[in-house]
Amino acid sequence: MTDTASVETRPTDSQTPVLEATGLVKLFGRVVGLRGVDIRLFPGEVLAVIGDNGAGKSTLIKCLTGAMTPDQGTIKIEGREVNFKTTQDARAAGIETVYQTLAVAPALDIASNLYLGREIRRPGFAGKVLRMLDKKAMRQHAQDHIRSLGITTLQNIDQAVETLSGGQRQVVAVARTGAFGSKVAILDEPTAALGVRETGQVLKLVRDLRDKGLGVILISHNMPNVFETADRIHIQRLGGAVGVISPKTHSPEDAVAFMTGARQLREDEQTLR
Structure with missing residues (x-):
């Protein structure tokens, strides 16, 4: 990771996750969207969520933001269990989302x-x-x-x-998230279809939100962006959570191998905090 915030913004043993989901299950008939997914996000960190198409990334984010209701599992905000029925409920709880569209x-x-x-x-x-x-x-x-x-x-x-460029429009959307997301900012592919310079501007803004104490979830297929920006990386595969790794201990090649199933992530390799 090439850019880090001050030590004070990083998770400590005494910190409660700002957003935590346990055992999330979402079924679409016989199709399994999520199968018992756990995820934890701490204040002042960027948690990347990666996975191949069909891994359950979009379903996970929709369940966390009230766009969908999970069939099983619990969601907590700062240790308090919540039950989002709409995206407005999530926004009222301090969660702002920038969707890919x-x-x-x-x-x-x-x-x-x-x-x-x-x-x-x-x-x-x-x-x-x-x-x-x-x-x-x-x-x-x-x-x-x-x-x-x-x-x-x-x-x-x-x-x-x-009249703005694609990157400037993305900056507007992310800035709105920073303005009203009092606890969590969720960004779905914020650098998709952007040039190098505009991508850099958006990633800087993501780090700025993190450094202001927000918990940021970054969904991305761009491994260089993920490893440049994220503090931890949550890996999804076939609707389930493979585990969590750190850019400090694993490479982009490792991440791709884990999310495609070419390698299995051992328990002692995972980064819980």
Whole structure:
């Protein structure tokens, strides 16, 4: 791993996972989406989730974010068991997700996209009765947040998202996650189809979110990105969890071998913390 945060942001023996799932099972008729998957995410770490197509990565993330309800298993936020029925439930608990399809509104400006679904109303009669938006407040808060994350690629907060590059659009989506994800940020293939420079910008933002104390789950097929950014790597295969490894103790070749079944991950090789 080429970039590390301060020691204080790393999991310690006394830390409770910010997000923990145990024994998750999801069935689609006779097709097994998840078979008894356990996963733990700690504050201030990037946990990569890797696996081949059909490994259960998307199903796992959907169960963690309220898009699906697992048939069995438990999910806990900071040690407290939760039961998400909708994605709104997960967002209210502090989990924000950037899906691969990018849920941005191209015709709206950057500020409006950051506050999409969380628009600030004007005070008093104008906001409560007429439902008028406080665009000035949203612009100011959006600008402050962009600046606090050290994002320099978004110069004009009033610029329409449809005029931005693919990397800039991804930065907007990730920045929204950082703005409202108080505990967990989940990023599904955030660097897919991006160039080298834009990929670097997005990965820097991921590390910045981690360094601010959020737990970050990064789903990616890009092994160099995973090993550059992640603190631990959760491996999925055929709907089950193979185990967890560290970029410090294993190579990208090891990770590919484990997720394809070419090698078996021994218990003494796993990185639990």
